Amino acid sequence: MIQEEPNIQIPNNTENSVPDITIKGLYKSFGENNPILQGVNLTVKKGENLVILGKSGSGKSITIKCLVRLVEADKGEIFVFDTDINTLGNSQLNAIRARIGFLFQNSALYDSMTVRENLSFPLKRHSKQLTTDEVDAAITEVLESVGLADAIDKMPSELSGGMRKRIGLARTLILKPEIMLYDEPTTGLDTITSREISELILAIQKKNKTTSIIITHDMACAKLTGDRIVILKDGVIDAEGTYEELEKSSDEWVRSFFI
Amino acid sequence: MVIYLKNIFTDAGNVTRFTARFFKEIIRPPFEIKEFIRQCYTIGYKSLPLVGITGFIMGLVMTIQTRPTLAQFGAESWLPGMVALSLIREITPVITALICAGKIASGIGAELGSMKVTEQIDAMEVSAINPYKYLVVTRILATTLMVPLLVIFADGIGILGGYIGINIHSDVNLYRYFSQVLASLAFLDIVPPTIKTFFFGFFIGLIGCYKGFNAANGTESVGKAANSAVVAASLAIFIIDMLAVQITDLFF
Numbered sequence: 297m298i299q300e301e302p303n304i305q306i307p308n309n310t311e312n313s314v315p316d317i318t319i320k321g322l323y324k325s326f327g328e329n330n331p332i333l334q335g336v337n338l339t340v341k342k343g344e345n346l347v348i349l350g351k352s353g354s355g356k357s358i359t360i361k362c363l364v365r366l367v368e369a370d371k372g373e374i375f376v377f378d379t380d381i382n383t384l385g386n387s388q389l390n391a392i393r394a395r396i397g398f399l400f401q402n403s404a405l406y407d408s409m410t411v412r413e414n415l416s417f418p419l420k421r422h423s424k425q426l427t428t429d430e431v432d433a434a435i436t437e438v439l440e441s442v443g444l445a446d447a448i449d450k451m452p453s454e455l456s457g458g459m460r461k462r463i464g465l466a467r468t469l470i471l472k473p474e475i476m477l478y479d480e481p482t483t484g485l486d487t488i489t490s491r492e493i494s495e496l497i498l499a500i501q502k503k504n505k506t507t508s509i510i511i512t513h514d515m516a517c518a519k520l521t522g523d524r525i526v527i528l529k530d531g532v533i534d535a536e537g538t539y540e541e542l543e544k545s546s547d548e549w550v551r552s553f554f555i
Numbered sequence: 556m557v558i559y560l561k562n563i564f565t566d567a568g569n570v571t572r573f574t575a576r577f578f579k580e581i582i583r584p585p586f587e588i589k590e591f592i593r594q595c596y597t598i599g600y601k602s603l604p605l606v607g608i609t610g611f612i613m614g615l616v617m618t619i620q621t622r623p624t625l626a627q628f629g630a631e632s633w634l635p636g637m638v639a640l641s642l643i644r645e646i647t648p649v650i651t652a653l654i655c656a657g658k659i660a661s662g663i664g665a666e667l668g669s670m671k672v673t674e675q676i677d678a679m680e681v682s683a684i685n686p687y688k689y690l691v692v693t694r695i696l697a698t699t700l701m702v703p704l705l706v707i708f709a710d711g712i713g714i715l716g717g718y719i720g721i722n723i724h725s726d727v728n729l730y731r732y733f734s735q736v737l738a739s740l741a742f743l744d745i746v747p748p749t750i751k752t753f754f755f756g757f758f759i760g761l762i763g764c765y766k767g768f769n770a771a772n773g774t775e776s777v778g779k780a781a782n783s784a785v786v787a788a789s790l791a792i793f794i795i796d797m798l799a800v801q802i803t804d805l806f807f
């Protein structure tokens with residue numbers, strides 16, 4: 297009787313089918329006649345990598361910013377870890393935010409701090425009981441995992457774009473997030489570095505069992521990292537499927553992403 | 556016109572809310588002591604040379620300019636007292652505050668503005684760090700505390716400048732000069748102007764932070780934030796000065 301439903305349909309890395317993120321009917325506009333999101337519906341299962349594609353300015357960044365309430369949505373429900381984040385007070389919201397890592401489109405490293413301080417700044421505030429040695433160990437470990445252990449005493453201005461991306465990634469990883477939101481992790485990087493970052497994203501998913509949303513224009517990255525892909529168009533999710541499915545879509549507009 | 560008025564009221568509302576948040580956050584732990592001390596260092600210590608030089612020049616110039624008038628009445632012996640009075644009551648606080656508006660308010664406006672534009676403030680917020688507490692409260696506190704200290708420092712240097720100014724034409728020894736200065740100063744000459752400088756400092760920090768924190772997106776808004784911080788802070792200094800003088804006049 298137990299065997300009646302054999303555990304077949306577990307796609308890729310998906311642990312189980314509990315959604316970690318659910319967005320229902322998300323609306324957001326800037327001014328009266330500038331609607332950006334017009335009813336986005338989205339679910340991301342636990343342990344899944346979801347890739348969001350869409351033209352520049354279609355509202356991809358806004359969508360994930362609504363998810364952590366950096367941007368207040370006009371309308372719509374957003375559930376993260378089964379909690380409706382729009383109803384939360386400040387301290388509860390911060391408790392959720394501490395479990396989410398957000399990689400910004402332009403890395404957003406703290407200019408006035410060294411790499412080491414960039415990493416210790418969030419860590420010290422979240423784990424106050426850590427000793428200096430433990431903080432240092434955590435910093436070294438996470439820097440090694442992004443391959444930049446020797447940049448520890450540099451200032452952000454001394455780093456290249458790709459290095460900044462990786463330090464930005466390290467800064468979010470150091471808090472061991474359960475959800476990762478990547479905003480264009482590979483944009484502006486060469487093919488080789490892009491692939492390294494994509495592989496890093498995959499490694500993070502495997503190692504920490506994180507749920508991720510990856511916004512990208514880089515199809516190689518989408519192919520490598522995405523368990524599932526959605527395309528944002530005119531403020532709604534226009535298409536959804538795996539890379540292979542969308543590549544063969546009957547919709548020419550959808551296919552145009554894959555050329 | 557209607558839009559213009561509406562903007563003024565929205566702005567006033569936003570500033571009020573920003574200020575109210577300051578008083579709310581300042582009493583709530585955790586306190587960012589380390590960042591506060593760092594800000595005191597950058598805001599206070601780093602401004603010492605600039606404030607010192609202008610203070611010295613004000614003292615020197617005031618003495619040289621006042622001498623002929625007093626000489627006409629044969630009242631040259633009043634020179635130290637008069638210069639000290641005008642320096643301490645009015646000139647040093649206002650000039651120092653204006654210099655601080657130029658250096659500190661614009662610095663804070665540009666720094667926070669660029670942090671806002673490059674999403675560093677957002678990054679703090681999503682990692683559950685309160686950027687208002689870390690960036691704004693510490694800076695406003697530091698300016699509120701440091702500007703009065705800078706003014707006192709400039710007062711001292713200015714009076715020293717006055718001494719050198721007097722000795723260009725005559726020969727007064729230092730001890731006599733200082734005893735004349737001290738004899739001319741009363742409670743009313745020192746305390747109200749000092750209280751005033753706390754307000755100068757508070758508003759320099761507040762306006763710099765407000766402009767920076769609310770910078771729009773895009774790099775050109777960083778320059779705008781810095782620029783409008785200086786303009787608004789300078790204006791605020793004159794308005795506070797006017798109010799302070801009226802209030803002192805009314806009560807004493």
Ligand SMILES: Nc1ncnc2c1ncn2[C@@H]1O[C@H](COP(=O)(O)OP(=O)(O)OP(=O)(O)O)[C@@H](O)[C@H]1O
Pocket residue numbers: 326332350351352353354355356357358359401772
């Ligand atoms: N603070 C804001 N005020 C006004 N309009 C905004 C604001 N933020 C974003 N927008 C607008 O919202 C739209 C979507 O922005 P968003 O950053 O989500 O685009 P995106 O899909 O991430 O594009 P890209 O791929 O270029 O990063 C843009 O047209 C932008 O002009």
Ligand SMILES: [Mg+2]
Pocket residue numbers: 356357358401479
């Ligand atoms: Mg974007």
